[in-house]
Amino acid sequence: MLQRLSNVEDEDIGGALPLGKPERLVIVTDAWHPQVNGVVRSIENTNRELAKLGVEVAMVTPQGFRSVPCPTYPEIRLSIATYGQVARQIRQHNPSYVHIATEGPLGLTARRWCLKNRMPFSTSYHTRFPEYVAARLPIPKSWLYSFVRWFHNSGAGCMVATPSLARELSDKGIRNLVPWSRGIDANQFHPTALEDRPFGLQRPVFMTVGRVALEKNLPAFLDLDLPGSKVVVGDGPARAELEKRHPDVLFTGLKFGEELARIYAQADVFVFPSLTDTFGNTILEALASGVPVAAYPVTGPLDIIGEDSDVGALDEDLRAACLAALACSREKARELAVQYSWEAATQQFINNIRAANGVITPKWKKAWQFAKTLPRARKPA
Template sequence: MTKITIVTDAWYPQVNGVVRSIENTNRELTRMGVEVSMITPQCFSSVPCPTYPEIRLSVASYSAVAKAIESFGPTSVHIATEGPLGLLARRWCLKNHLPFSTSYHTRFPEYVAARFPIPINWLRAFVRWFHNAGNGCMVATASLERELSKLGLKNLLRWSRGIDQTQFHPMLLEDRPFGLPRPIFLSVSRIAVEKNLPAFLDLDLPGSKVVVGDGPERAELQRRYPNVLFTGMKTGEELAHAYAQADVFVFPSKTDTFGNTILEALASGVPVAAYPVTGPIDIIEEGSGAGVLHEDLREACLAALALPRENAHSLARKFTWEAASKQFLNNVLIAQGRKSLAPPPAGFNALRT
């Protein structure tokens, strides 16, 4: 039997693309007969991340992580994040000569550099050191694969994403959703600096703007944009209903590696407006009529208003968690058969000190 230990520093109560991707993949792997164990911050004490207290950093010892892995006896280890747990699991795998895979979910160098005065080249060196030690690094899209390859990452493997279309689907449209006049321009996002929400909130658009989500920048953005409705975090049916009532889904981020919320909007029958960057360009197929990508986000928003909602729903049907999870499992098996554990790149010693 295939037994996989997945190690992630991102887990509940966080709600983000990393958590949702792993959660849905675990469900499908279980259906395939794969046994999965999780090592997450819930297993250990934790402290709030400086500048971003919603994220908890695990306070775990090497021996505690080693015991958690060894007690399960996995045939494979997958390390999802570059945080404290990921580093300890990486150390264990190297020490015990167990091939492992990793995944690149977020633009780690850019996110850290936006919050701390660390040279981005050091952070990129860290990313190479972390991921190239493994036997396969999973990335969500072709454009991200090309980008990371240029940065020196090796053994890149494709792992796409899916969407739960039993939860996210078109619904009967209300005249005044959220009690606001149409058209409704909606963004669902963690409210943090890297999500570039002001690029959306500053736009001169007809109708109403709605932001669903929470995060460290929420209070400041609510103060700056009193005419925008900030609903806070929504989950389950409430979230699905919020998506389905929008006229256009606006994705202003330029730093995401995929954009799970894009799939949720498409499955809800909502056209997408976004910049032509990694994530949107990989999901919104040219000629699909499911969204508009443009360097002028306002132009994209207005053009998306004219798109048929069925086009969005039709494109979303191509993305299933079953297919994505089979891809993940195949990548894990490929990584098992690969050799060589790369040394740290030149210049990384500066970061470690």
């Protein structure tokens, strides 16, 4: 199973820290509240675990600056901030370390500050930036990948969630790739008794959760001829159009906390139609809820589930995957999900940052060579 490498439960990154030295981390991100996405949730969960480790975290986010809506995606706010404004926010926290989470306006300015002040910094690759931009604007992906290389290669380590993504980015010329997996709150997301007609719908219930946006490839799921019912949980710029095109589909809007967990647990199959996600936090949430997963054999599903699995089905024919997933084990889905913990993922995260700053000697490079042996993700036509 590929997930054992991405989770790294035995934590082979360690090293002793100098005693008595406070650790102050500044995280710079263009993705933050009120956005609801995997970047925001990953940083939130990581910050909670960092506090338990005694690491002081300060955030530099769009909430501290004037912003404008992103063209074609108004839910995303783009910060309007001068170099001096961003520099002051970073300096006032007197950071031991700086981590830049996104390639947006704040990330670019923080990168400039770090280089100017000879401050080592780490980055993370959360989003397929070239693919997302190219889908909305007439810009060649080759130009966008040149920008991504320029941005991330100037840092001391670029964190990626899965081995297959590491291999893909390495092929694109991005260096210093280091593993940072993800976790799941298995207490919040858990199986419950199945209702005969959840949401008043006929079973089987095929469900997807996430942003209702172009890059999520939702029509590949919604256009399928499947038995039972379909449910979409989430919101986004494509929701109105998709609701109009698919009046037979239940669109619930955004859900949070225990209500979201209860909804997950009533699904028969979780459908993950995205071809561009770098991990897929919702896959773990579904598995923890005891729900098998149907997806394409691409980065994320390949790493978490694997091609031959009892917890889900991966197929270039998404309909075939959905039907095959009906026969998968809900118990084994749960067993797989609980292997992932935010505690282990956060230990990876902070040790990557310590290694980038020369505080410890990293030991992950040898293990990360496994990425070269993994099958390449296949993107269906």
